[in-house]
Amino acid sequence: MCGLTAIYSYGNNAPPVDRQQLLRINNAMAARGPDGEGVWVSHDGKIGFGHRRLAIIDPGPGGAQPMALNNENGQVRLSITYNGEIYNFRELRRELLDEGRRLKTHSDTEVLLYLYDRDGPGMVHRLRGMFAFAIWDAKKNGLFLARDPYGIKPLYYADTGRSLFVASQVKALSSGGAEIGGVNPAGHVGFFLLGYVPEPHTLHAAVKALPAGTSLWCDSNGQRKINKYFDLSEKLAQKTPDLSRQETQEVLASSLRDSMRHHLVADVPVGVFLSAGLDSATVAALATERSGASLESMTLRFDEFAGDQKDEAPLAEEIARLYGTRHQIRTVKGSDFKRDFEKLTAAMDQPSVDGVNTYFVAKEAAAMGLKVALSGVGGDELFGGYNTFHQVPTLVKSLGWIPGISGIGATLRIISAPLIAQFTSPKYASLLEYSGDYAAAYFLRRGLFMPWELPDILDPEMVREGWRELNMLEDMAAATWRIDTDRHKVAALENQWYLRNQLLRDADWAGMAHSLEIRTPLVDAELFATVGRLAVGKQDMAATPKKALPNAVLNRPKTGFYIPVREWLLGNQPPGSRSERGMRGWAKIVYENALKA
Numbered sequence: 001m002c003g004l005t006a007i008y009s010y011g012n013n014a015p016p017v018d019r020q021q022l023l024r025i026n027n028a029m030a031a032r033g034p035d036g037e038g039v040w041v042s043h044d045g046k047i048g049f050g051h052r053r054l055a056i057i058d059p060g061p062g063g064a065q066p067m068a069l070n071n072e073n074g075q076v077r078l079s080i081t082y083n084g085e086i087y088n089f090r091e092l093r094r095e096l097l098d099e100g101r102r103l104k105t106h107s108d109t110e111v112l113l114y115l116y117d118r119d120g121p122g123m124v125h126r127l128r129g130m131f132a133f134a135i136w137d138a139k140k141n142g143l144f145l146a147r148d149p150y151g152i153k154p155l156y157y158a159d160t161g162r163s164l165f166v167a168s169q170v171k172a173l174s175s176g177g178a179e180i181g182g183v184n185p186a187g188h189v190g191f192f193l194l195g196y197v198p199e200p201h202t203l204h205a206a207v208k209a210l211p212a213g214t215s216l217w218c219d220s221n222g223q224r225k226i227n228k229y230f231d232l233s234e235k236l237a238q239k240t241p242d243l244s245r246q247e248t249q250e251v252l253a254s255s256l257r258d259s260m261r262h263h264l265v266a267d268v269p270v271g272v273f274l275s276a277g278l279d280s281a282t283v284a285a286l287a288t289e290r291s292g293a294s295l296e297s298m299t300l301r302f303d304e305f306a307g308d309q310k311d312e313a314p315l316a317e318e319i320a321r322l323y324g325t326r327h328q329i330r331t332v333k334g335s336d337f338k339r340d341f342e343k344l345t346a347a348m349d350q351p352s353v354d355g356v357n358t359y360f361v362a363k364e365a366a367a368m369g370l371k372v373a374l375s376g377v378g379g380d381e382l383f384g385g386y387n388t389f390h391q392v393p394t395l396v397k398s399l400g401w402i403p404g405i406s407g408i409g410a411t412l413r414i415i416s417a418p419l420i421a422q423f424t425s426p427k428y429a430s431l432l433e434y435s436g437d438y439a440a441a442y443f444l445r446r447g448l449f450m451p452w453e454l455p456d457i458l459d460p461e462m463v464r465e466g467w468r469e470l471n472m473l474e475d476m477a478a479a480t481w482r483i484d485t486d487r488h489k490v491a492a493l494e495n496q497w498y499l500r501n502q503l504l505r506d507a508d509w510a511g512m513a514h515s516l517e518i519r520t521p522l523v524d525a526e527l528f529a530t531v532g533r534l535a536v537g538k539q540d541m542a543a544t545p546k547k548a549l550p551n552a553v554l555n556r557p558k559t560g561f562y563i564p565v566r567e568w569l570l571g572n573q574p575p576g577s578r579s580e581r582g583m584r585g586w587a588k589i590v591y592e593n594a595l596k597a
């Protein structure tokens with residue numbers, strides 16, 4: 001888990017790589033890699049790499065980056081800067097050694113170099129893990145970028161027309177002096193619609209995210225070739241395996257244990273975020289089957305929830321005792337939120353209404369001395385745990401069949417919105433307007449603001465342009481049209497929008513703010529390919545540990561991991577946020593701070 005930087009001066013009239021600028025971008029990501037840093041610039045100044053290292057695998061000097069493979073004359077043939085973990089690197093390393101390749105380190109970075117040397121861009125199909133990397137190919141005189149199937153690790157780039165700038169953070173590109181262009185209306189509008197900035201957009205016109213499951217090749221003329229090598233919707237559109245109930249449960253248990261085995265690969269201790277929910281409890285139970293008493297676990301407690309059902313600490317402590325983890329309960333107060341507010345918003349690389357919970361749980365895990373922690377994120381998307389899996393199909397089936405429902409709904413919304421706003425979120429005035437298909441119904445359920453509300457927040461022309469550029473409902477519809485079941489349509493939307501763009505991105509910036517690697521064993525392409533189409537739910541997942549979860553956990557109503565941000569805001573923010581419902585007030589505060597960055 002690290003931070004990467006690359007500058008490729010591909011144009012004939014492009015200035016050579018500015019080493020100081022490379023350093024500025026790299027140093028802006030110091031929290032991502034406190035254990036080491038490195039910079040490499042080619043002899044002709046055409047390509048430069050930077051790296052910040054958080055040492056997890058082969059933590060000695062052998063794993064330092066940027067790393068290179070040289071030819072017989074000692075010249076750099078391939079060079080890499082890389083962020084993430086390749087969980088199957090040991091198997092790949094043995095394969096390469098058996099073929100006669102002479103690897104000198106025990107790092108996954110070196111495996112990536114040799115794998116590219118052998119397979120070229122096709123290497124991505126062999127990788128299991130979370131990753132973003134840049135490889136310079138001196139023979140082909142080009143730059144290869146790749147990002148993992150789920151987009152767990154970020155990768156951003158800005159093209160000036162002469163040079164390509166690459167980094168793990170948008171703010172690093174900006175603070176390092178890269179030309180990031182003006183305002184991107186789609187990014188600003190997307191944030192208020194969804195509570196996050198949907199990829200490939202950012203707030204800046206010239207900065208784009210390399211989409212999840214995608215690779216990019218940039219040649220010496222600046223021509224870019226993008227290849228989408230992993231399509232989650234395609235996996236969900238495949239035929240459901242014909243298995244008995246017992247066979248299904250056996251496949252599920254085997255697949256979960258296999259994912260856990262891979263996600264525990266590390267040369268440093270691994271901990272687990274433990275709440276009272278099924279996801280984290282199952283992750284902790286399966287992890288202890290391999291790690292035993294060596295596993296650390298930690299739960300957050302909030303003073304505001306003392307004695308309340310939302311206080312997860314007592315039940316989490318019971319889970320920890322059952323599985324023998326070395327458990328700690330850490331308390332976070334409103335005063336902690338107030339004290340860390342500026343640090344938190346500065347660490348938030350792109351604006352998000354979520355992530356505060358992950359920020360504080362990562363902060364406390366780092367204070368315990370952990371470098372790696374397992375999270376239960378992704379369980380709801382994989383096993384249908386959200387109420388969207390019921391609400392969206394119900395809405396489409398009950399109202400979507402009515403001819404012209406969208407147009408009728410728009411008219412009724414204009415009339416009813418002022419009245420509805422007195423009782424609940426104004427967006428529900430769009431109930432009929434956004435119920436015609438899965439894309440519209442999902443947007444209604446997950447949306448923070450509706451498009452018709454935004455001219456009161458942003459410039460109306462920006463709203464019109466941003467909504468057009470987003471093409472959001474069309475893209476959401478494209479993610480579902482090949483899929484034949486209600487559940488899997490919703491799964492495609494939850495995985496490709498909410499999980500990728502918010503939960504995983506928040507886990508990255510919030511963890512990296514404290515130099516903590518957050519691993520997600522329930523978010524794994526191999527696991528998804530095996531069980532994504534199976535008819536299994538959260539209770540099936542929870543039944544997989546050899547030592548059964550406590551009944552109090554199995555029978556506990558779903559509550560989600562709630563953090564009292566609204567309560568803290570009402571106590572610490574100026575008047576105005578009090579009148580906002582839900583997370584809308586927080587969204588405006590986050591946005592204002594993003595504009596200051």
